[in-house]
Amino acid sequence: MNKITLLFCASCLSILFACTKSTSGGEQQQPPNPPDPPNPPGTRSKFGVSFRLGNIDVQKDGRIAFKEMAAGEYLRYLFYGAYDSTGALASKKVQDLTNGGSAADFGAITDSLAPGKYTVILGGGNMNIFDANNNADNLVNLLKFYSGDSQDVFYKKINLIVGSKDTAYSGVRLNRITSAVEVKITDTLPPVVTQISVKLDNQPVYFSPYNDAVVGVDSVLFSSDYNVSSASIDFNCFTTTGKHSVTITGYSADNKPVYQKTIENVQLDPNKQTVLQGTLSDAPYGQHPMVVTVDPDYSESITYNF
Secondary structure (H helix, E strand, C coil), X not given: CHHHHHHHHHHHHHHHHHHHHHHHCCCCCCCCCCCCCCCCCCCCCCEEEEEEECCEEEEHHHEEEECCCCCCCCECEEEEEEXXXXXXXXXXXXXXXXXXXXXXXXXXXXXXXXXXXXXXEEEEECCCCCCCCCECCCCEECHXXXXXXXXXXXXXXXXXXXXXXXXXXXXXXXXXXXXXXXXXXXCCCCXXXXXXXXEEEEEEEEEECCCCEEXXXXXXXXXXXCCHHHCEEEEEECCCCCCEEEEEEEECCCCCEEEEEEEEEECCCCCCEEEEEECCCCCECCCCCCCCCCCCCCCCCCCCCC
């Protein structure tokens, strides 16, 4: 009986010692970490952004204008581009009324973007000069602007941070970035003159919407058939710093210059109109008439005493 009891106690002690060793040693293998919980339902990788232009007037025939624009000046295109923090184009949309676009939806842009910092460009006009600008370092070639119909160009740059909720901008106002020029011929030119051209120097060649800057300079030419009853040329242009020279030339039917006059130091500002008016028939091409003036004041008197 005592022998059996001793054997039983020894077995219990052996089991107890083994259990104590397995739980007190530093080499125990821990169970693996539990997997990360799945994303909760409804988690979104992108958030909505929307922009709605303000001061828009929908006129007849589906034409769009800002309410302060003069009659006959309309928008047909609207460009939206969202550039990420690296300058890459993350998203773009174009509204085009000439290609099946709806006037009712014009000026309302909706998009979805991943969280981050963005530069948003909104640009509008009669033709879409902004659409070629696919990255921040790409420049819009303004030759496209000058080769088409002269137009107003409107533009807005918005710094946008997309976080954890949708963002809506309403009443966004685009600023006119072009200058209007009107050249009026006040005298009646002889019938030999059939066309009037206006050459404008110091014009930018490229426009960077991302940097809100114009680059390069060149001269551009605007032409119109000469009509005695309405001898004027109207056009829009981009501007650079400094003054401009404007050369007005009257041409014959065989494209030979007949009259020409240059106006120096002309100031052109965005969202302002500059009017140049005067005579042209007193400036035959290739001739520079001498202007003679007289100073009527004596500089001093000489006195002789006798």
